[in-house]
Structures are given as C-alpha cells and as structure tokens.
Amino acid sequence: xxxxxxxxxxxxxxxxxxxxxxxxxxxxxxxxxxxxxxxxxxxxxxxxxxxxxxxxxxxxxxxxxxxxxxxxxxxxxxxxxxxxxxxxxxxxxxxxxxxxxxxxxxxxxxxxxxxxxxxxxxxxxxxxxxxxxxxxxxxxxxxxxxxxxxxxxxxxxxxxxxxxxxxxxxxxxxxxxxxxxxxxxxxxxxxxxxxxxxxxxxxxxxxxxxxxxxxxxxxxxxxxxxxxxxxxxxxxxxxxxxxxxxxxxxxxxxxxxxxxxxxxxxxxxxxxxxxxxxxxxxxxxxxxxxxxxxxxxxxxxxxxxxxxxxxxxxxxxxxxxxxxxxxxxxxxxxxxxxxxxxxxxxxxxxxxxxxxxxxxxxxxxxxxxxxxxxxxxxxxxxxxxxxxxxxxxxxxxxxxxxxxxxxxxxxxxxxxxxxxxxxxxxxxxxxxxxxxxxxxxxxxxxxxxxxxxxxxxxxxxxxxxxxxxxxxxxxxxxxxxxxx
Numbered sequence: 084x085x086x087x088x089x090x091x092x093x094x095x096x097x098x099x100x101x102x103x104x105x106x107x108x109x110x111x112x113x114x115x116x117x118x119x120x121x122x123x124x125x126x127x128x129x130x131x132x133x134x135x136x137x138x139x140x141x142x143x144x145x146x147x148x149x150x151x152x153x154x155x156x157x158x159x160x161x162x163x164x165x166x167x168x169x170x171x172x173x174x175x176x177x178x179x180x181x182x183x184x185x186x187x188x189x190x191x192x193x194x195x196x197x198x199x200x201x202x203x204x205x206x207x208x209x210x211x212x213x214x215x216x217x218x219x220x221x222x223x224x225x226x227x228x229x230x231x232x233x234x235x236x237x238x239x240x241x242x243x244x245x246x247x248x249x250x251x252x253x254x255x256x257x258x259x260x261x262x263x264x265x266x267x268x269x270x271x272x273x274x275x276x277x278x279x280x281x282x283x284x285x286x287x288x289x290x291x292x293x294x295x296x297x298x299x300x301x302x303x304x305x306x307x308x309x310x311x312x313x314x315x316x317x318x319x320x321x322x323x324x325x326x327x328x329x330x331x332x333x334x335x336x337x338x339x340x341x342x343x344x345x346x347x348x349x350x351x352x353x354x355x356x357x358x359x360x361x362x363x364x365x366x367x368x369x370x371x372x373x374x375x376x377x378x379x380x381x382x383x384x385x386x387x388x389x390x391x392x393x394x395x396x397x398x399x400x401x402x403x404x405x406x407x408x409x410x411x412x413x414x415x416x417x418x419x420x421x422x423x424x425x426x427x428x429x430x431x432x433x434x435x436x437x438x439x440x441x442x443x444x445x446x447x448x449x450x451x452x453x454x455x456x457x458x459x460x461x462x463x464x465x466x467x468x469x470x471x472x473x474x475x476x477x478x479x480x481x482x483x484x485x486x487x488x489x490x491x492x493x494x495x496x497x498x499x500x501x502x503x504x505x506x507x508x509x510x511x512x513x514x515x516x517x518x519x520x521x522x523x524x525x526x527x528x529x530x531x532x533x534x535x536x537x538x539x540x541x542x543x544x545x546x547x548x549x550x551x552x553x554x555x556x557x558x559x560x561x562x563x564x565x566x567x
Contacts, residue, residue, distance in 0.1 A: 135275050138296075139219040142195070142264065142303060143283040144255060149202060149262065151251040152226060153189055154219045157211070158243040159269055159276075160185055167242055173211060176236035182209045182247075189249050192268035196300065198261060202253040209249040211240055219248075222283060226250070260285060263300040270297035292427050305430040311439040313428050318443020321421055322451070327383050327488065328414055329451055330481055334390035335407055336452065337477060338398040340459045345400060350448065352404040356411020357418055358441050364419030365426060365437050377496040379416040384488035386410040391482035395475055418444065 136159065141152040157165075157173075165181040166174040186207040195202045210233050212218070218228040229250040234240070266278055273295055280292040282303040292301060302309045322328055335353065339346045369375065390406070393399070422440060429436035463470055 135277065136272070137277045137279060138266075138268070139225075140193075140264075140278060140280045141219075141222045141225060141283065142262065142280070143222060144260070144262070144285055147255055147257045148205075149195065149197075149253040149255045150226075151193065151195065151249075151253065152219070152222065152229065153193065153249045153251070154212070154225070154246050155189075155268070156243070157240075157245050157247055160188075160247055161243075163188065165242065171242050173240045173242055173245075175211060175234055175238060175240070178211065182211075185209055185247055186249050186251070189268070190251055192266065193251075194265040194267065194300070195253060196263045196265075197255055199263075202255065205252050205254050207249060207251040209247060210234070212246040212248050213238070213240065214245050216246065222281070260304065261306065262303045264303055265300040266294060266296045266298065268296055273297050288431075290427075290430065293424075301428065302430070305428065305432070307432050307435055310429050310432040310436045314425070314436040314439035315443040315446070317422075317425050318418075318440040318445075319447045320443075321418065321440075322444045322447030325417075327387060327485075328417070330484065331383070331387045331390060331410065331414065332448060332451060333455060334387060334394060334478075334481060335403065336456065337394050337459065337474060338400060338403075340456060340463060342456065345403075346452075348404045349407045350452070352408035353411040353414070354441070354445060354448075356408040357415030357444070360412045360415030361418050361422065361441065362434075362437050364416055365422060365433065369416065369419070372499075374496065374499040375416075376420055377492060377499050379413060379420075381489060381492040381496050382413045383417050384485050384492055386413055387485035388482055388489060391478045391485060395478035395482070 136156045138156075138159075139154040141150070143150045143152075160181075163181055163185050165185075166177040168174040186209045189209075190204045190207060208229065210229065212228070213234070216228070218224045225248070229248055262282075264280065269276055276296040278292075278294040278296060280294055280301075280303075282290045282292070284290070284304050288304075290304060292303075294301060302313075305313070332353070335349050336346060339349070363369065390410075393406075418440075422437075425440075426433065426436070463473055467473070468476075
C-alpha cells in the first residue's frame, strides 16, 4: 500500500509543472527508480525463511483412533503456493484446495508408526490461524479451535505471518500402545526448526519432547527395552565423541600396559565414580548456577593435566585406583551435561536409562582400551627410545593439550555468572595442590628407592618395607659361608 501511495504522489508531481514537462518527467522517473531500489531488498527478503521456527504437535490415542494436531508457521508452506491477494495477503475464500495440499504434505512429512507399521491417514482437515492465536497451549483448546469455525474470508493474514493448523486422524488397534514418530518436514532446516511434541497416553500421562526435524524416529511412550537400547547407544557414542574423557583414560593406563587386576581396579574405580555423580545429576542433586558447568569442564581438563604430570614425574600405581575414582566423580558430572537433553527419551524408565547410559560408556571404554593397550605395548617394545623417554613424550603431548583446554575453560568460568567468581577460588587451590603433591610424591618415591638400596626400612612401612628387608638374611648367610 505504501508503494501505491508513493507512486500516485509521483503522478501528482508530474501534473504539477505543466510548463516544464521534460523536467517533471525526469523527476518522476528518478523518484520511481529510487523507490524501486528502496523496496527491492524487502522483496528479496520477502520469501526468506526465518532464522528459527517452532512447530507444536499433540499426539493422543483414543479408542481405535490416533489424533495428531499440528501447528506450523505459514513460512513452511512456501512450496504449497497458497492463493494470495493484494501485496501478499492470503485469499481465504479460495484457499480450500491449498489447505488440502498442505494436509497431505503434513501427512507425508510426519511418519507415525505402531509396532513398526506405518499408519495411514483416514481423514484430515486444516485451517489458517492468526499470529496472535494461543490455542495450542493445550490439547483441548487446539482441538476446539480446529473443530470451530474458520477465519472470515475478509481477514487479513499475510502469507508468512500466521499459522497453518491441522487435525489428522489415523485408525489403530484399540490395544496398541506403542507408537513412534519421525519428522521429515523441511529436513534441510535441521536445528533451525524445533518441534514441541506432547504425547498424551491412554492413561492421561503427558510426555514432552523437544526435537529437531530430520532426526530419527522417537518412541512416544518407550518400553523398558526401547529406553535401554537408546541410552546404551547414546553412552557409547558420547564416550567416543569426548576427546577429554578418552585422554584421561589413556593417561590412566599408560604406566600399566597390560591386562591385570590393577588395570581392572583402575577402570572399575573410574566407572563407580562417574556413575555416582551421573545418577545424582539426573535426579537434580547438583548446583543450579551457570558457573557449575564451566567449573566441571575446567576440572576435567585439570584432571588430565594432573595425570599427565604424575606420569611424567613418577606414577604411583598403588593408589591410582583412588585417583581414578576421585576424578571419575568429576567426569560423571561432565557426562550428565549431555544426558540432560537425552532424558526426555527415558519415558518412565529413568533409573534403567541411567544404568544403560553407563553400560554404553563402559562398552566405549573397553573398545578404546582394546585398541590402545596393544598399540602402547608395540610402542614400548619397538626400541625407538627408552621406556622413560616414551612416557615423558606422551605425557608432555597430553599435558600440553590439557593445558590449552584448561586455559580456554578458565576463560569460560571467568565469564560465568556472579557465583562463578566464588568457584574461581578453587582454581588457585587446585593449582597449589598439584604443585605440592607432585614433588612430595617424587620425594617419597626417591626415599623408598634409597631404602631398598641400603636395606633399611623406609618410614612408610608396609609391603614395600617388608620386601626391602626380606633379602637381608640370605645375603648375610652367603657372606658367612665364604669366610675361611
């Protein structure tokens, strides 16, 4: 409408100066060119898809029917080519055929299955709604809207500023209770198109899902077997996609390099540690501040740095299981950050899903160990360098990587909310602890080595003291027997 008014204004000027028609014509042409330039970006952007959109979906079985209620932005119907009038308003009086095409496209884009069998739509209807409509806040209001009268034909709805609502009905077996949904509407948008899905079971339980289009099928009310398999796969994929967790595990086994009870104890301690904090986080037993996640990510990097430094100085295998358990508590919180977005697929099997996620992590760890241990053995037996040099080289490389991670994550912790300032006090304390612990451990190892050399008993006592003192009698007896 603005363009029309300005164009008429140009025509008015053209008649305002009859004495100089050439000058008036030139001004009119110039004004129209400037107007076209000014409006051209708007016309180019008119068919752009917004940066992020959201669909609202209800799925509810009732008797022998499955009801699907869908609300999507009109911008997603760009390929449907709904009839328009004026500068881009929908021609609601001529829209019935376009609505039928949109309903059919919705049925093709949302695949519902029952017991691995795709459901066929029995009936469907749709309508156009205003941008201000909030009927999809609940299933009852959305159904009442779709059952009610349509918008008057004289209503002004711009082609990309309202909603398309649809009600699709599918025949089902009245005894069926396991359904899956897969969304393929505008798969090219991926994470730009969010889907707010709410499944209402026959018992009235509501399960909410926050999905992205183009993903895998989702079990709307998963059985225990579906939930377990989903979380085993998720845990397995997470440990393989987490380079920080893998580097920590690699640091743990560098001094071991063989399958024995020591290695089993170290890995088991790490498993127990991260399982405790993972389950605690899933049940909400963690701080809620924005500083907590950056702090945990920093501590994970610090744990890798500490293990690399200890390997470089002199590893103590006797207490490695304890360090593995302590640092496992920290890594468990790291696992929980990914799990928070996955718990929506657990259904009513939360604890089982958490245990299955841990099982998936263990499968991933065993796979990594099965690949890493033979490579470590080959490397140390290759003769390329002394064992001490190889250990130092690996420790320096891993420690350098962990130091960079720690620096980056410290920046994120520093930029966290106000409570993050208090959490930052842990950083110098941790650095001081590492700086004191490593020299003390190295000095203790040197004292024990010297004690073994001169046959005296080290202050630490215990198994090593007994083993150092035990060779003394045979040596004395041998020297006595040689006297003439």
